[in-house]
Amino acid sequence: MGLHESPLLFDFELVSSEDLTYMPMSVRFNLDRFGLRISLAQWQLLPHADRTLLARFPVDEDASIEPNFDHALFEMMRTHANVEPDWFTPDAEPAWRNGSAVPASVVEHSRAAGAPVPSAERWGQLDPFKRYVLSKLTRKSEPSHDFVPAMREFGLME
Template identity: 30%
Template sequence: MLFDFESDFAGSLRCIPMIVRMKLDLCGIKLTLRQWSRFTHEDRVALTDLACSTPSERETYRTRVLALIEARSEEPVRFLPEETHDDWQRSDRMPDAVTLQAQADLIAPPTAAQWASLLPLQRFALIKLARSKHENENFVPAMKEFGLCRASTDAG
């Protein structure tokens, strides 16, 4: 699943899509854009499509990513810290970063009911976009895409 706000790079998979970033988080791997760029297009498609929900699927995914990094990249594998980063899995509590980013963008943050109704991948994307210093220009487009705020009617 690729989001519309990712459309500028989704077809070529030149950047790491949110679905892959979520799977990497589940596997505890920090993949750099440089490492991703060394993967073939087929590698990228496979990592986008490969299942990563169950413990055995996560282990298979992790093994695949580690093998690709070793085979295609000259950079070492980097792992995420041991603490869990599962804010996106909690539908009952929206992280402060999402509220703060919405306020910074002068839009209303999601309500508790809206947050609870989002798919885990949507919550993951909003949290990542809110916490990212270089990608938060996609926060408002993501909010609009997820039906959390009205699209602007301004002509530019």
């Protein structure tokens, strides 16, 4: 699978990420997949064309499908920010990969937002990338303003 024709953005991201000032979830997914970390300030140092290219990479879990994200990011960061991304060891079994159990953070955020808690069955029917997004949006204790819109967009609430 090659690059998408345009940046991969969910509807709930359009307000904050359409101009790519902020990192879209697709870029966050690939950073996490490859064990790379860059700051928002570093992201914003990249030219818009480079940010657009990074947001067009596939979000499949199979790293062999498109192994060039990490290489592209390193080159862009060296060229435009004179830094390299930080490395970390990705979680081998993140909670979002388990399609049979809703992560505790998603349950807690659903309850705090007054949203229905997804059933294990419905959670398992979600595309893995959508499970990643919901998990990512619930990684901090304070609620994300994108959580409820994402739940709506993914068909988990009205």
